[in-house]
Every structure is written in structure tokens, then in C-alpha cells.
Amino acid sequence: MLSQNAIAYLIIIALGLPLVAGIFGLFGKNSKAFNTAVGIMNMLGAALGACGAGAFLFLQDRGLFLSSSAPLLDLARFFPFLPSHALSVDMLSAYFLLIVNVGFFLVSWFSIFYLPRESDRYRFPWLHIATALFVFGMQLTVVSGTPLIFLFAWEIMSFAAYFLVIADRSAESVKAGFSYAIMTQLGAACLIAGFALVSRGNMNALFLELPPVAGAAAVAGLILLIIGFAAKAGIFPFHEWLPAAHPQAPSSSSALMSGVMLKVALYGLLRVFETVAHFTLPLPVIFGFLALTLFTAFYGALMAAVESDLKRALAWSSVENMGIMFSMAGMVALFFALGGNGAAGAVWIALLVFAFCHMLFKSGLFMASGALISETHTRDLDLMGGLAKKWPVFSGMFLALCLCAAALPPAGTFYSEWIFMTTVASSIGAGAIIGLILTIVISVFALAAGLAAFAMVKIFAGAFLAKPRSDHAAHVGGLPLALYASPAVAGVLCVALGIFLPYFLRGVFPSAEGVMFSGSALMVGGTSFSPLTVVLSLMAAVAGVWILRSVFVSRRPRTTDTWDCGAPLTSRMEYTATAFAAPPRFFFHIFTLPLKKIISQPVSADNRWIVQKKLEHESRTIAEAFIYRPVARAIDGIAGRVKRLQSGVVQFYLALIFVALVVTLIVAL
Amino acid sequence: MYIILLVFAAAVTALLCLLMRSYRAVAVCALAGSLAVFVFALFTVAVWFGLLPGGYSALKFDGFGAVILTLIATVQLFAVSAGIPYLKAELEEGTITLSQVRWYGALIPLFVISMAVAVSANGLGLMWIALEATTLATTMLVAFYTKGGSLEAAWKYILVCSAGIAIGLIGILLLYYAVYLAGNGADVASVTWTGLLASAKTLPPAVVKLAFVFIFIGFGTKVGIVPMHTWLPDAHGRTPSPVSGMLSGVLLSVALLIIYRAKLVVDAVLGSSAWSDNFFIFFGALSVVVPVCFMIRQKNYKRLLAYSSIEHMGFAVFALGFGPAGVVFALIQIIGHALLKSALFFGTGNILLAYKSTKFEKVSAVARNLPRLAVLFTLALLMLLAVPPSPLFFSELGIFSLGFASHPYVSAIVLLALVIAAGSFFMNFMPMLFASHEHAQPLHQDKERWNAVHTVIAAALTLAAGFGIALLIGPGGQMISRIISIN
Amino acid sequence: MNMLISTVSTVLMLALAPLFIGCVRKFKAWLGNRRGAPVITPYRSLATLLRKEMTISEHASWVFRAAPYVVLSVAVLVAIFVPTVFASGSATGNLFLVSALLMVGAGALVMGGMDAASAFGGMGSSREMTIAMLTEPCLIVVIAALGSVTGLWNAGGVVQTLASAPWWFVHPFLVFTFAAFAMIVLAEGARYPVDNPTTHLELTMVHEAMVLEYSGPYLAMLEYASMLKFAVLALWAANLVVPYGILGAGAPLLSGVVVFVAKFIVVAFLTALLESMVAKMRFYRLQEYFTTAYLLAFFGLILSLIF
């Protein structure tokens, strides 16, 4: 049994150690040994933090809504200059602290082996210090007890992430970093405004002591806060930066950003929903929120399905996942508004489980794709292929991670969505209008799930199956196991979380409402099933089939060519990831906005029929086409007009002063 | 007492600089003088805070002024230090001559004198003279490079600022007149800030209000309040970088301090701050929003920084509209801005020397070619964008928590403008610092050496960060509010 | 007892699946005025395949080899979970689980199809995955309708409840749902109008394109899995529409068997009838098909809410 003090010390050490490691890393240049040392320090810190947070979670016996009581652990008392409870840990913070630290642990582990492979692209000191600040910011955000500290930590986190995005200092990264930065700024501005409105101007008030949300100003503040977190989480229409920025970072950092930072945005939202708003949001706000988040889930999945850049596709998948998590949060609020506390509790648990799983599989996927890209030297799925043959174990692990991302059994994500779907579907009978809304909710969820499955299959198939589509892919070397041990652990954890979900939930939420546990089974909305049984029966079925096959057939297969209709088969004939995604691109073209251009150039002068045709294909995004560009154009237009002020004519400048004087005299007196 | 020593030391420095025959001698003179000024300024402030024995009569401080004087002392020391390697490089390249360096060495102390006197003068007349003198002292610095653009900038600078300050003089005359009308035995011959505050109840409100309008618009020119800001980007963009740092960092604050004092007077006369607050909120918001339009597609990095100065000062003006708490945050804003913006301007000097252009498109991959500068410059940039632990983070947060409570819509617009401003920094500066373009490489590929500019930026960053952390953990904020409360 | 019947009926279903397909083909031949192959032909062809030597493409990886096992296991699991002969009240056949399993099966098949580097495989895979993706929302809404009407979330329980309710309780509201479900079954079973199970024309095949590179026992496994999946789903649909008389819902053993046989034949006939009447849709027109299915499912759910 750990005492409260011990837990507090663990968490504080976990806060500080990455910073120490980062500063230490500043002196190492691109040295491998330094990198290892920094990685080990980070792992140590993360492990301690995870232990602290985990111990806190499992030792407390609290209600479902994690901070339904006062903060339980006051970290601020160790820092005399901070007001009491300005840093504090309650159940919600502890849960997300656990997520952050587990994610950071895995990523640090990975980067020990990964970064030396990329030493000619990145400067390690840069990465180390930015990562340190980034993680410090995330942890501090999660344990902050006042808006001031929250924003302080939030900004540190956001800007450190910026430097991870531009770490390779390419023009493309800087451009992506710009869209990240502007959206981050916008989000932070919304948070500042929101907290100012919600706290009535007292940024130093504890979250718990903020006045109840009442009146138009406070509701506006709440909406601004939601927008702020949505911007960080990549919710439509604030999502565009995410698929641009996350892939540009080194893969270990992408893993941190997608896997962990987005969880911090989610934490912010939940903190506000729970502690500030007490889930009492006006219905129109909930509906608007749900509409946007659900659309995000669908849209992210769609774009993940049609994207051919491996890391961008993963980032789009993150957009989808954040849409799912945010809409789950919206559903919690909706169920509370409808008085269905049990249902709200169940969705809350689904959400938290999903958050944990997403941290695992998304950081795992990014790390794995980092390992992959370090060998293939391309992010383009269309230039990969044939890797499953070269790296059977790695590809198996990648497939498992894809399974988690597609929310298929036996991964934890499946059970999260199962709890959610069952709860929502069980509540459909509550009334016609609500039923209609809930029906739409689960339809969109199902469509998003289908698209996500499509996307994941496409990613896996594009990267690993068939013949290699480029020289790099054809001549990849071996991948050492040490390099992908960390994502493998993430995958195993994600699956294990699914299989042993009832045990996990019993440990964290012993007295949950809405979800019950009996033995290995979960019970939701009057139905129950046991993840363990599902896995066992699946394994039994496969084993049975395998045994049967072995009994009936024992001849060894013969290796032949693929049927090639007589012409030698080349990799140019295969379906690429882009080709694979043609149907959704076509079916949903109003969302994918494909632009096709066929350029035909005559090859010879005397015969105009001999032409060389080239297909140029690009796709825009709806947010860019209908929101960002018009807004940018409007801002540019206004700026252009205002710029006439600086006409260069000194007489005009003097006239300005004169006019200002006269007008002020007239208005003010 | 010490302020007289300060003026004396600076004057001697100016004279000596003119007489020196070698660059090294001028540099030593300037640096020594600058150090002396710094020390005397600190003594002055210390006396005022009661830390040292001594007295003062014609020269007067309030808490605000003391802080500004400290800032002047600090920034001028930084600027002189940063200027030594900068001018040396330009001299070696033949861009300037030794006689120009001498003049430079002479004008800087004069500039410092005029600012110090403007801040500490109690008498309105003396203050006005000093303020006009700042313009005169800096005009030649703006015209330093004697090229077309510089002359144009200088012409606009002197004409617009002089006209503005002349309008401010009308305001001051009206204050004299108010005292004259009150006729309560107060000697018209010595209208002072303290005197005005003391006899505020007897002054005729109508005249004082009128005076305030003239002072606000007139001296607002010098602060760079929109729409009187037009001279500012030209002047700041054309001066040698160290001087740009001083102009941006402290000169604007000096003028703002004077407007703030006038506000205290008019508030005391009217018995409430409601009337004057509106000025600050309106013009402050305008001064934040308008420069942002120029920052978005700015081609010249020094001008971008100059517009950003307008925006930051505008934000401080905005803050002054929110009562005593607003003043605290405005002061934090001014301190942070003075340290960081001057540091950035010093940094642009090195970039200009390496790349020979102030255009964004001509500069790239600073991080590769000038790695040390790039690190410092980026840090300063971030802190200027209110990334914690920058003091600007706290001022921004504080100002908006006040602003949203009373003027939510205006605050929202201002906040949005700040976002776009930050975006313009990311859009323009980050590619210049980190990305690489073929046609935008430095003219010579020497390895970067650590010089005074780096030291100065690092020192400014340390000061700013330290101040920010002090604000976070408490004492900083309390100290500032205590300082403000002293009049 | 139930356990025993359940096991026996699952085994029965596993055994009868090829017969079902044989019946469909026979009926279809009759409807086309042909005599048709004997109904046990599918057994024969499966046996032939099992005996044959297996060739595997040199480009294929472990995924190619693993896919048949997963596909077949999933089909078997679905056969266990879904009430065909016997409606089990136990909680094993969770509806959402069934839908997820179908997706797992589809995914495995698709990857197997991609792996041999054949252009046909890739094309079929892309289409199959699209179909699976578009089926998902329809199926979930159908499930939601079934679950919210009966209050139960496992396949057997739903059928049991429907069987124990009077006919007027069930049918009016769920007619749309059943129609949607039938469309889903056709899509999942790779039948007309979504796919043509007999074609080997490059541009039209979906399922056949994916299994093009498989041979011998693996092909047997995949073919069998496909037959099993369709038979099971079709009979499940039949049991939803006419739940009465199914074993496990209070019916005596003998009548249960009789009813099952009747349903078996009728469903096979209806499938054949349908396939004789409609043409295969162009792949890019499938969005209309699935939109229709989704809207039917949606109306079914909404109607069940209103009434």
C-alpha cells in the first residue's frame, strides 16, 4: 500500500524527471549513448508516474464520476509558493496521468532504438528538450487545479509540440507547423476567453470552486472552452492542422502527439464537462456539439480511408477517434440531460476505455510506422508493399494494431464501442425524437467504424501485402526486434485491455453505474458478455479449423507464380493503396472533393494520335475549400483595405492625426 | 540627485564619443557611459524606493515611472552593448564611416537623457521639452544610413511626431489654463503632476477633459496609437537595429507613461475613471487590430516587429482601460515587451549583417547558418507570443480576464487579432528561421561566433523569464501592484 | 439438454450449408428451364478441392495462408451464434459481436485477396471491403431495431422473443427492418444483385476475384466459409421473419425439425427466384443499393419507436 505522500512524490518526480532528462540531452549532440541515457531517464520517470497514478486509481474507492468529490491529493502543498490545491490529483487527473505516463513510457522506450536510425535528419538535443517540455506540459496540464496553471501548462505543451512538428526543418514541416500553430493559438485564445468568462475573471479560482455555469456569458464561455479543446483535438472544422502536423514530426513524437496529446485535449473537455459544467449543458449546445463531433468521426475515417500517405492516414484516423471520443462525451451530457444516469455512466466508461486504448494503439501504430519508414524511406503507401514477407513478425504486430484501430474484437476498442452501442441502442426506446437522434448517432458510429476498418485494411494491405512497389521497399533490410518491441507491447496491452476489461474496470471503478461486472463478463443495458469467452471461442475455432485441415490434408503446397494472364506480372499492375480506396473516394466524393486532371501531350509531331497521358489527382478537403480559404481570403481582403492606411504619403499621416483629434473631440466631449 | 549625475554622465559620454578617434575608443566610451547611466538610474530608483538616502525635488517619480526608468537603463545598456559588434561589422564592411559612429555614440546618450528626464520630470513643461527632445535625438539615428528610405523615414518621423507632440503641448497648455482658472493660489509657473493630482478637486472638469483629449491624441502619436502610428514602422524599420530596440522597447513606453499620468489627473478631476477608460479601450483595441492587418503579409522582418510593437503597446493601452488591476497588467506587458522586443531587434541586426537584407524572402535557414542566434531569437519570439514563462503570458491572461468581464465583445476582437498576429509570426518568421531556400542564403559562410548581441539577448531572456516565474509564484505580481499603488 | 441440441443443430448447419447452396443452384436451374446439377454437387467440388494439390504464389506471405483459417473460423462462429435450427437464449450470440465478426471475416478475406499481387485480387478486395464498410451501418441499425423492440441483444434471444409474441406484434413494425436485413444478407453472402457468385469475368467479380489465387484445400475452406455464411445468414433472416416453430422457443422437437426443413427449402427457393429475376448491379451503383437498405433499416427503427 502506498501512502498519499508516496504517491504525490512519485507524481512530482515524474513531472520533473523528463525536464532533467531533456536538459541533460541538450549536451549530447547526436550521440547514441546520450540518447539512450535520456530515454532511460524518461522511461524511469514515466514508470514512476504511471505507478503513482495507477496506485492512486486503484487504491481509491470513488464513485463513477471521477472527481465527484474534492481533489484528493494536493500536490501544491509541496510547493509553498503555490496556493493550496493549485496542483492536485483527483480520479480524472489520475486516469489521464496514467495514460500520459504509459504512453510516454512506450515512446521513450521506442525512441532509444528509433532515433539513432534517424540521426541524419534530426538534432537530438532539439528533440530531447522539446519532448521534455512537451511531456512536462502535458503532465502539468493534467494535474493543474486552476485555469491559470492549466493554461500555463497547456501553452508549454502546445508550443513544445510545435518544435516537434518542425523538427526536420523542411519547408513542408514549417508549413504544417504554421497550420498547427495558428489553430493552437486559436484554441488557446478560445480557452483564455472561455475560462475568463466561466471564472468571471478569476483565473486563480480552483476548478472545483468555479461559480456554477449560469447566464449567457458563462454559457458562451463554456462553448468557447469546448471549441478550444475541439481545436486541439482536431474536431471538424478545426481539424485540418492535425493530419498536416502530426505526420511531420519524427515518428516517436507523432506517437506522443497523436497518442497522448490528444488525450490531454480530451482531458480538458472532460474536466470542463464534469467539474465546471457538471454536465448541465443546454440541449442546443449538446446537439451542435454532437453534430460536429459525429461528423468528425465520419469524416476522419473517410479521409483515413482515402489517404495514401501512411502517417497522414494514421493522423486522419486520429481525427476519427477524437470525433468518437468527443461524441461519447457529448452523449454523456445528453444522457444526463435526459435523466439517464446509468446510460451516462456506461458511456463515460466506454469513453475512458476508448481513451486508454487509443493511446496504446495509436502511439503503437505511429511508432511501428516510424520503424517501417526508417527502412522504406517513404511515407507513401503506394511505394511500399511486399513487406509482410520480409518481416512476418513485425507485420503481424502491425496487423494487431490495425485491428485495435478498427475496433474489431478482441481489442479493447471493440468493447468500448460495444458498451457505447449497446447503451445507446438500449436507450432508443426512450422517445421518438431522442430515438431518432440516437439512431443517427449509432448509424454514424457504424459508418465510421466501417470506414475505419476499411482504412486500416487498406493501410495494412498497402504497406505489407503483394509485391514491393518501389526499389526501397524491395530491398529493405531487417528490422531488429528491439526497435518494435515497444509498439508490440502497446498492441498486446490494447488487446489485453479488451480481454481483461472487466477486471480492469472493477479495479478502477468499483462502484460504477451503468456497467456491471460478473466474473469475466461485462453487463450493459441488460445484456452481458464476456470478452474472455469471445477470445477463447475465436481461438478455439481457429485451432479447430487448423486441426481439421491438418487431418484432411497433409500435402505441402507448391510455390508458383501468380496467375498473370500470360503477361509477366509487375508491381505496376497491382492495386495500390490509392486504387484500393477508389470506391469510397467515388461514393463520398462530395466530401473528398477529388480533382482529376488528365493532361495529354502529343509525343510526335506528325501523328497527333500518339499522346502521352498523365493523370494528376489531388484532393482538397471540405474545410479547406469552404471554410479556411474563404476566411483567409476575407482576412486578406480586410487587411488589404486597412493597409491603405500606410499610404506612404506624409500629408495623409498628418491628416489622420487631425481627423483623429477632431473626431475624438466631437465624440468625447 | 542621482538623476542629475545620470544626465551629467550621459552628457559627458556624448561629448567624449564625439572626440574619440578610433572605433575602439568610441566603443569603450559609450559602454562606460552606458554602464554609468545604468548604475545611476538604479541608484535613482533605489533612492526613490527608500533603499538609499537622498532626495529629489523637481524630478518626480511614481511607481510606474520608476519601473520605466529602470527599463530605460536596462535596455540602453543592452542596446549599447549589442551595438558595439554591430557597428564594428558595418564599419568594417564600409557601410558607415567612423564619423557616423561618433555621432551614433553621441546621440544615444542624448536620447537616453531625454527619456530619463521625460520620465522623471514632475513639471509638465520640462517633461514636454524632454519628450520632444527624444524625437530630435532619434531623428538623426533614423536617418543614420543616409539612404533614400532612411531619409524618408526620418522625415516622416520628425514631422509626424513633432506635430503630434505639438498637439500634446496644446493639451499641456490647457492644463496650465485649468490651474490658472482654478486660481487657488497654485502657481501657474510650476504646474506639476503632483500638483495637479493634489488640487484635482478644484480644477474645472471641462478644460481638463479637453486637455486630456489633446494629450491623448498628441502623445499617442509618440506611443504609436492607431491612427497616429504611421511613422512608427518606417522609423523602426530603418534605424540601426540596436536603436530600433530602444525605440520599440522604451521610447513608446515613455510616452505611454505620460498619457497614463494624464489619465490619473483627469480621473481624479472627474472622480471616476469611466470617461477616460473608454479612450484606452477604444484606441487600445484599434491599435491591436490595425497593425495585425499589416503583419499578415509583411515582407520585411524589421517592419513586422515594428507593427508588433504597435500591437503590443496597443494592448497595454487597452489594459490601462481596466482600472487599477489593468494598470498592473499593463505594466507587466510593458516590461515584458521592452525586454523581448528589444532583444528581437538586436537579433535582427545579426541577421541583417549576415544576409544583407531585411526581406523575409532573402533570408532562410538562419538556424543552420546562425545557430546560436536562431535559438535565442526563437526563444525571444516565443516569449513575445506569450508562451509561458513569459511575463506577457500573465499580462495577457490578466487583461483578458478583466476584459471579458466588462467588455466581452471588444476583448474577443482583440483576442482574435492577437491570434492572427501570432499566426503572422509563425507564417513569416519560422520559415525564415528554420526552412531553407536556395536564393536566400547568407553572403558569407563564416562560422557564427558568440558576441555581445547573443549575450544581451540571453540576458534579456533571462530577465524576462525570471520575471515571468516571479509572477507565477506570486511575489512578482504583488510587487507590481505595490509599485503601481505608489504615486 | 439445450447445450446438446445447440451443438447438434450447429453441426447440422455446418453439414447442410453446401446442400443449401446446391438447392439454390438447383432451383435456379429449374427456374431457367434447365435440369441443373445434383444438389450434392457442392459437396463433391469441396471434396475435390480438398484432395487437390495446393499452389501458393511466390509473392504471398503468411497473411495469404492465415486468411482461410480466420475466414472459416469466423463463419463457424457466426454459425454457432446465430439461430438457424435452434434459438439459444444464452448470451453468447451478441448481435454487435456478430456484426464485428463479419467485419473480421471480410477483412481477412480481403487481405488474403490482396496478398498474391494479382490485379484481380486487389480489385475484388477493394470492392469487398467497400461492401463490408457500407453494410456496417445498415446492419447496426437493423440490430438496434431488433434489440430495442425485443429488449435483448443476443441473436437467439431476439428470435425467441419474436417467436413468443403474437404475429401482429412483430410484423408491422419490423417489415422494413426485415427487408433491410435481407438486403444485407445478399450483400454479405456475395449474391445477386451485389455480386455474381458464378462469374469469372474480370470486371464483375468480387468474391471470386479475391479467391482467384487460392487453390486446393485453402480454396475449399474459403468456398465452404462463403457457403456457410450465406446459408446461416439466410436462415437467420428466415427465422426472424417467421420465428415460429424454431427449436428452443417452446416448440416440440419434431415440429421444429419440420419447420426448419420447410424454411430451408423456401429460403433456397426464394434466393433462386430472386437471382433469376434481378440483374447484377454495376459496382458503382451499389451506393443506391446500400442507401436503400439503410433507409429501410432506419424507417424500421423509427416505426418501431412510433408504434
Added chain:
Amino acid sequence: MNPQLYRPLVDVLAGLMLVSGVFMLGRVRVRSLLRLFAAQSFALVLIAASGAVFEARWHLLITAGLVFAIKVVFLPLFMVTVMARGRVGERMTSSMRPALSMFIALAMVILGFYLTTSLIPTLGDNFFVAAVSISLALLGLLMLMTRKGLYGQIVGFLILENGIFTLGLALTGGMPLLVEVGVFFDVTIGAILMALLTYRVHGETRRADTENLETLID
């Protein structure tokens, strides 16, 4: 002397200043402009001197002397010299024709009087001088705003300064001597600097107007 003479005398002198101000707006040649300016400044000298004599505020005599020395004598001469050294042409460009600018000047005067009546109610006897000075300031501004020639702008600034100075005399009977000297010093330096800048601009661009000074427009 008869104290009753003081008020009319000052009013007349102020009126002369105003008239000269309006006429200055119509001048196109630098020398004639400077002559008028010298005349206006001389009127100012007389106002200050009469203040000193009639109201026994003797320090105003020093002020008057300074004004005479600098504004009446030194600055015009200095500018003429600089102009001659720079070989700048006599004619100044303006953005409007002389007649029009004189009419606008008239409007400015009216505005000035209006502002003075409505804004500073308690002027009493000093009303006319105050109104004149406000109008002069406005005229100075107008000149700054309309002239393209650099010398015209300098003179505009000086007219503005004259107006303010007169206002100081009218409102407070003159500021403390030290302040006045200081203000004077500043103005003088300012004017000298402006003239030097003009000289340099002319050296650079061979023109002495602001047409070439309109490049910084970003």
C-alpha cells in the same frame, strides 16, 4: 501707457497673425512664404512684448527677444541659405491650388473659432486671441497636410508652433521662462533638423518635395 490699449492692441496683432496665416496658405514661392512667416512671428513678438509691458510680466520680454531672434531672423535666413546651398527651386508644389487652399484655410479658421467657443467656455477677454491661436494651429496642420514641398511643411510646422505659442500666451500669460526657453530650443532644433533633412533629401533625389518620399508603404 494706457492699460485699456492693451486688449485692442493684442487683438489687432492676433488678427494680423491670422490673416498672415491664411495668406501663407496661398503662397507658392518659398521666399515670400518665409517673409510672411517672419511677419507673423514679428506680430507674435509684439504680442509677447505688449504683454510684458502692459501686464508687467517682464520675463515675456526675454521670450519676445527669443522669438524675434529665432523665428523672425534666424530660421527664415537659415532656410533660405540651406535652400540656396542645395540649389532647390523656389516654387513649392502643393496638392491643391493656392486659391482653394486659402478657402479651406478660411474654413479652418471658422472651425477653429467654433472649437474655441464650444470647448473652452470661460475665456472672457482672451477669447479672440485663443481662437486665433487655435485657428493658427489648424492652419499649420492644414499646411502640413497639403504641402508637398518640404519647406512648405517645415513652415507649416512652425505656424502650428506659433499658434500654440500664442495659445500659451492667451491662456496662461506665458509659461515659466525656463519652459519657454526649452520649448523654443526644441522647436529651433527641430526646424534645423528638418531643414538639414531637406537638404539631404534634395541631395539624394534632386527634389525637395515628398513625391519621392512615398516608398515605405507596407
